[in-house]
Structure formats: C-alpha cells, structure tokens
Amino acid sequence: MSYVDAETDADLDDERHDDSPGEHTPETGKVLPWPGSGGGTPGEVEPKDGPGTPGRTGVDESAPPTGESAGATPSLSTAAEEEQSDVATVSIRLRSDDWLAGEPAHELEECYLALTATSSTDLDRFAADLPQDRGCSLVQATLGMVGDALRSSLREDDRADLTDLLERALYDAIAVAGWADARQVFDGLTELTEGRWDAAPLIDRLARADSPVSGSLVRYLDERTIADLTEFVAFAHTLGPVAITWLMSLLARASQEPTRRTLVQALTEFCEGNPALVAPWLTDERWHVVRNAVCIIGTTAGGAIPALLHPLVDHPEPCVRREVIVALANTPIDAARPLLIALIEDSDASNRRAVLHRLGSERHPEVSAALLRIVRDPDFRRRPVEEVRSVTTALGGCAGDEALPDLEQQLYAPGWFNNWAAPHCQMIARCIIRIGTPAAVALLERNASSRVAATRDACRLVLRATKHA
Structure with missing residues (x-):
C-alpha cells in the first residue's frame, strides 16, 4: 500500500482532464510508501476497486499488451525504477506527523514498548514533581533556566538576551515585593554580566511619577511592619547608590511616618560622607520633596553643607526653612552662623525662636x-x-x-x-x-x-x- 502526496495528486488530476489528442500515457504519479504498511513497493499504486476497474492508477498486468500500449511498457518500468530512487531520497528529508517518512515500523514499535516499560516510573515522578512545579514562581523558573544556560557555552548575543530576561524578572519580583527573589535575580545579573550590569535604566523606570509598580509598592510599605520595611531597605542596598533616585520618589509618596523615617535612614546611609548626592532634589517644585532632601543632608555625619542650604533661606514654604534650621543644628556654629543670621527675621515666629536659641549660645559681634x-x-x-x-x-x-x-x-x-x-x-x-x-x-x-x-x-x-x- 502506498500514498500519494498532495502535489502528485494535483498532477494526476491534470492528466486525467487532459483532452489533447495523441498517445495516452497511463497515470503514474509521484508516490511514497506508507510507513510500516508492509505492502507495495515504491512506484506501485494500488487500485481502489480491484484490478481492471476504471479509475485505477496502476497498470493491469493480466491484460496482454497490444499496439502502442505494448510498446510503452519498457518506458513505464524505467519510470517506476526512477521513481523508486526519488522516493528513497525524498524519504530522508520529509517528515510525517510523528516520524520520518519511510522509517521502518519496527523502530516505532520498539520505542512504544520502551515508553510503556518506563511509563509507570515517569508518571510517578511527574505526579511528585507537579506540585513543586506549580508552587515555583516565575522568577525561580527563570533563574533555573538562566543557571542551566550559564553552565553551557554562551555567545555575547545570548548573554544580552538572558540579561533582558533577568531584568524583566527583577521588575516582576519588585512588583510583588519578593525581595528574596529580587536579590537572587540581582546576583544572577551580576554573574551573567560579570559585574557590568547597569541598574540605572531600571531605576529610572521605577522612579517615574506614573510608575504603577512604585505606586503600589508605597501603599504596600505604608501598611507593613518595620521588619518588612527593613527587608526592603536591605534589597535597596544591594542596588547601590543608584537606588537613591528610586528611594526619593518613594519617600515623596509615602504617607506613614514609619515608612518615611525608614526611607530617610536608608538614604542617609547612602549619602554618608557625600550629602551632595541628594542636592538635585533641593530645587524640586514640591516643597515636601525639598524638605526630605534637607532632612537627609542634615542627618549625615559631619553636619550639613551650608553652601547647599543657602538658597533655601528664602524658600516660600516655612516648613522647608524650619528643616534648614534643624539641619544646621549638627553643623559647627562658625559655618552655620551666616545662614542663621539670615533667618533671624524669618516671617514664621517659631522659626525665629529656633534661630535665636541657637545664636544665643555663643558671643559674637555679628550676631549682637x-x-x-x-x-x-x-x-x-x-x-x-x-x-x-x-x-x-x-x-x-x-x-x-x-x-x-x-x-x-x-x-x-x-x-x-x-x-x-x-x-x-x-x-x-x-x-x-x-x-x-x-x-x-x-x-x-x-x-x-x-x-x-x-x-x-x-x-x-x-x-x-x-x-x-
């Protein structure tokens, strides 16, 4: 038994409907053996309704050749041999749905028997691994895949693709507040890029005012305990000083005092020894953002830098000017005195009293x-x-x-x-x-x-x- 491919079937239809006069050639198409059928040879087509019936594509060998048909028999035999050779070549390239066309059936049966012999063990293992696979997060699955890839030889374009994949995984881990997963992804990025990964693009995306992830994260942090806040800060420290931009945006949105206090402490640790890192926020249009930046500058070791705070002496918001006075409390009096003198005539009475209390602690002719x-x-x-x-x-x-x-x-x-x-x-x-x-x-x-x-x-x-x- 053999089958005819679609292209051959179309060719045979064309020949059947060919009404041109001349010698009639029997319908011999391009045939392929049916895999594992065990019957028929390449080049032979089995008739549909038995030998000698109309519509068959094979040749009835029982009828004696006469006339022109007898003379065409040797050419048909030669064509069949050539077709058999073509089929042998094509069967190497073409594939059926499940196996190579022309592949012996006994190999399929052997494979089936082998699968049947191990199916019970494989099913047990599948049933045992299924709950674990379902409980594994997408981030963990991504890390496992990247870990397997790292153990193989990677090209540079492969590393770039895996870096993009891990960056998306890191963004997803932050979105669900999975700080343990986020730290593992960060470590994976560091290993993959050999320490050259730049977190700035991701931080810029998170620090945007319309970032949905940061918006939901602030609401999450406002509702959490100090322990949860501390875990988040620990992850932020793994990102390094580049996280200052993101933390400042979170601080601007936070509404609860514990959240603000924790974020200010984290930012102070980042700016230790270099308060100028938050200087860009001193010119922000939002007065509460400016106040937060002044608070961070004032709590760093060594005191505030008066040159950074001097433009804020005339800030229209009294709360900002009050924060400047508080920030100068940790600054040596000789460095803070010019700013305090400028604030003596502050329009807010509470600010004036705070300035006078500080200036009255040491005799100085300018203050007098x-x-x-x-x-x-x-x-x-x-x-x-x-x-x-x-x-x-x-x-x-x-x-x-x-x-x-x-x-x-x-x-x-x-x-x-x-x-x-x-x-x-x-x-x-x-x-x-x-x-x-x-x-x-x-x-x-x-x-x-x-x-x-x-x-x-x-x-x-x-x-x-x-x-x-």
Whole structure:
C-alpha cells in the first residue's frame, strides 16, 4: 500500500482532464510508501476497486499488451525504477506527523514498548514533581533556566538576551515585593554580566511619577511592619547608590511616618560622607520633596553643607526653612552662623525662636549687631512677649558692653501703659545681667534707685536673684 502526496495528486488530476489528442500515457504519479504498511513497493499504486476497474492508477498486468500500449511498457518500468530512487531520497528529508517518512515500523514499535516499560516510573515522578512545579514562581523558573544556560557555552548575543530576561524578572519580583527573589535575580545579573550590569535604566523606570509598580509598592510599605520595611531597605542596598533616585520618589509618596523615617535612614546611609548626592532634589517644585532632601543632608555625619542650604533661606514654604534650621543644628556654629543670621527675621515666629536659641549660645559681634537692629526698631516693644523674651535672651548670651546703651533705653518706656511696662523691664534687666560684665552690673545698680517704678523694681528683682544686691 502506498500514498500519494498532495502535489502528485494535483498532477494526476491534470492528466486525467487532459483532452489533447495523441498517445495516452497511463497515470503514474509521484508516490511514497506508507510507513510500516508492509505492502507495495515504491512506484506501485494500488487500485481502489480491484484490478481492471476504471479509475485505477496502476497498470493491469493480466491484460496482454497490444499496439502502442505494448510498446510503452519498457518506458513505464524505467519510470517506476526512477521513481523508486526519488522516493528513497525524498524519504530522508520529509517528515510525517510523528516520524520520518519511510522509517521502518519496527523502530516505532520498539520505542512504544520502551515508553510503556518506563511509563509507570515517569508518571510517578511527574505526579511528585507537579506540585513543586506549580508552587515555583516565575522568577525561580527563570533563574533555573538562566543557571542551566550559564553552565553551557554562551555567545555575547545570548548573554544580552538572558540579561533582558533577568531584568524583566527583577521588575516582576519588585512588583510583588519578593525581595528574596529580587536579590537572587540581582546576583544572577551580576554573574551573567560579570559585574557590568547597569541598574540605572531600571531605576529610572521605577522612579517615574506614573510608575504603577512604585505606586503600589508605597501603599504596600505604608501598611507593613518595620521588619518588612527593613527587608526592603536591605534589597535597596544591594542596588547601590543608584537606588537613591528610586528611594526619593518613594519617600515623596509615602504617607506613614514609619515608612518615611525608614526611607530617610536608608538614604542617609547612602549619602554618608557625600550629602551632595541628594542636592538635585533641593530645587524640586514640591516643597515636601525639598524638605526630605534637607532632612537627609542634615542627618549625615559631619553636619550639613551650608553652601547647599543657602538658597533655601528664602524658600516660600516655612516648613522647608524650619528643616534648614534643624539641619544646621549638627553643623559647627562658625559655618552655620551666616545662614542663621539670615533667618533671624524669618516671617514664621517659631522659626525665629529656633534661630535665636541657637545664636544665643555663643558671643559674637555679628550676631549682637543683628539683634540690636531688632531692639532699636520702634515697634520692638509692641511685639509679642514670647518674641521679645527670645530676642533679649539671645542678646544676653551673644552681646557685650556694646549693647548696654540700647538696653538701658529699653528700661524706660515712654508712653507705655503700666501693665506692659513691668514685664518688659524685667526681660531687659535679665538680658543685662546675662551679659555679666562689671559695666552691666553697675548699670543695674544705678537704675535700681530710679524714680520709674517698673524700672526700679525690675533692677532690684534681678540683683537680688543674682545676689548682687
């Protein structure tokens, strides 16, 4: 038994419908043996309805050859032999659905018997491995495949393709907060690229304001415990300083205090010894981002760099200016003094009090001169009592005898109501006694006998308290 391929079948149809006059050639197509049929030889076509019936494609050998047909018999035999040779060649190249065309059937049967003999063992192994395979994450499967590839010889284009694959796996691991898998993928990238992998493109993608992964990650971190936050920070450290951009974007979106505090601590560790790494965010249009950058700069070892913070003295947001004052607390006073003096006249009262508290800790003529300009202001007496107290306290800590004439004028308040005079004179007297020089004590003793009751009582009260009376 043989079969005819589609191309041969089409050729035979053309011959059947050929109405051109002339010698009739029997229908002999390009035939191939049916695999494993065991019947027929290449070049022979079995008739459909038996020998001698119309429509058969073979030749009826029982009919005696006559006329032109008898003379054509040798050519048919030669054509059959050539066709058999062609089939032997084609059967090497062509494939049927499951095996090579013309492949002996006994090999298929042997393979089937071999599979049957081992099927029970293979089925047991499949049943045992199936739960493990289903429980394996896509990232782990990717790592396993890349690990197998690394044990073989790789071309450069192969490494590039595997790098792209691992980058996608890393992105997927971050999306589901799988930090253990993410660290393994990062290690795989490092091994694959021999330490030359650049994480900047991935970080830039994650740091975008419209990144869905970072948006969901922030919400996830805001709901997690400190232990989970610490695990995330540990993964961020594996990325290196390039992760600063991503962490700053997460910090800008975080709404919970534990999350912000943990991220600030992580960024501080990245910027240790080099606070300028977060300098690009000092010019951000979002004031809370600027405040976060100032906080990181202020918490680094060695204190803030005043040159980085100087442009923020005039920032329109009071919270940013307050963070600048806090950041300067860890900076040596000589380096921080110019910025603090510039903030003495801050529009926010709480910021002014914080600046005065820091400036009043050391005597300095520039600070004294700046505070005396405030004292000489005609409206100084009309300021709130808390603010006057902050100015006089700082002036007593930073000024010398050069401030005494102006302070003595403040002991006398012409045109004041009596209920405001006494508290004001007492604050001025305490400022003078804090200066502590002999000239300051002499000024108080001299005014202790003043005819103005508020001035006299304030000087006597301060002298008794300091045992100078």
